[in-house]
Amino acid sequence: MHVGLHHYLFVSFMLFSLGLFGVILRRNLLVIYMSLELMLNAANLALVSFSRFNNKLDGQVLVFFIITVAAAEVSVGLALIVALYRKRQSAHVEDLTSMKL
Amino acid sequence: MEAINNLISGGAVQDVLFYVFAALTLLCGVLVIANPFSRSPVTSAMFLVLTIISMAGLFVLLHAFFLAAVQIIVYAGAVMVLFLFVIMLLDLKVEQRRKIKVFGFFAGIIAVGGIVSILVKSLATAGDGVAEPTIEGGTYALGKLLFTQYTLPFEIVSVLLLVAMIGVILLSKKKLE
Numbered sequence: 209m210h211v212g213l214h215h216y217l218f219v220s221f222m223l224f225s226l227g228l229f230g231v232i233l234r235r236n237l238l239v240i241y242m243s244l245e246l247m248l249n250a251a252n253l254a255l256v257s258f259s260r261f262n263n264k265l266d267g268q269v270l271v272f273f274i275i276t277v278a279a280a281e282v283s284v285g286l287a288l289i290v291a292l293y294r295k296r297q298s299a300h301v302e303d304l305t306s307m308k309l
Numbered sequence: 310m311e312a313i314n315n316l317i318s319g320g321a322v323q324d325v326l327f328y329v330f331a332a333l334t335l336l337c338g339v340l341v342i343a344n345p346f347s348r349s350p351v352t353s354a355m356f357l358v359l360t361i362i363s364m365a366g367l368f369v370l371l372h373a374f375f376l377a378a379v380q381i382i383v384y385a386g387a388v389m390v391l392f393l394f395v396i397m398l399l400d401l402k403v404e405q406r407r408k409i410k411v412f413g414f415f416a417g418i419i420a421v422g423g424i425v426s427i428l429v430k431s432l433a434t435a436g437d438g439v440a441e442p443t444i445e446g447g448t449y450a451l452g453k454l455l456f457t458q459y460t461l462p463f464e465i466v467s468v469l470l471l472v473a474m475i476g477v478i479l480l481s482k483k484k485l486e
Contacts, residue, residue, distance in 0.1 A: 211327045213438045219331045221428040223338050225421050230342030232417035238350045238396060242357050243342055249364055260371040261438030265454050268373055268446045275383055276466050280473035282388050286395045287480040293399050
């Protein structure tokens with residue numbers, strides 16, 4: 209069977225579900241963050257395959273922007289995690305349940 | 310470029326490569342979130358690098374050459390180095406295995422199962438797209454589109470990067486005022 213749009217979309221969906229599962233299941237803040245990256249990448253893959261199989265480049269431009277925004281998001285998020293770790297000495301979501309610093 | 314083009318335009322080779330890269334992507338994705346041998350975030354980060362690199366392979370198969378390069382340089386290079394820096398900076402102790410909450414596990418299964426069923430159902434009704442895709446996501450075509458039709462978003466993204474930079478500097482100052 210020839211590989212088409214459906215195959216790529218299936219991989220993308222599976223990757224997205226994996227990322228979601230990681231966000232729900234894992235308790236380490238950093239691993240949760242990596243699972244978020246996984247979900248972003250799944251969306252990128254879906255966009256690139258849509259772009260390819262619709263003969264339009266706009267999807268790839270969007271992926272370019274998503275990668276930029278993801279880089280900015282990672283830097284800010286990791287700075288937040290470091291600041292939080294300095295206050296609480298822990299990167300576990302179960303130790304970070306109270307709202308007050 | 311020409312050699313890669315010739316190699317991946319052969320139908321059977323392309324299909325085999327797709328299955329190889331897809332299996333690698335999903336396997337490494339599983340190992341990021343649930344590694345049976347190690348709970349360390351460093352292992353997760355390394356498998357995330359592998360996931361991203363095999364995904365760049367999928368991008369090449371989709372003729373998105375520029376994005377494949379960017380994926381490796383920006384994601385596997387810059388972003389993952391940032392991750393590893395922070396992991397080293399936090400100096401995490403070897404994580405004791407905490408008991409997974411049964412309720413959380415089943416809630417996760419139900420939520421993920423719901424999403425998967427929606428996605429698979431949408432896949433069943435989706436169209437195939439064009440049979441013979443012809444676009445090439447090379448630097449020239451993408452750059453032309455980026456600097457003509459998408460100039461305004463491009464400039465806005467540069468402002469966003471500046472804002473993120475200032476925010477990070479503020480956040481990582483010792484005293485938060």
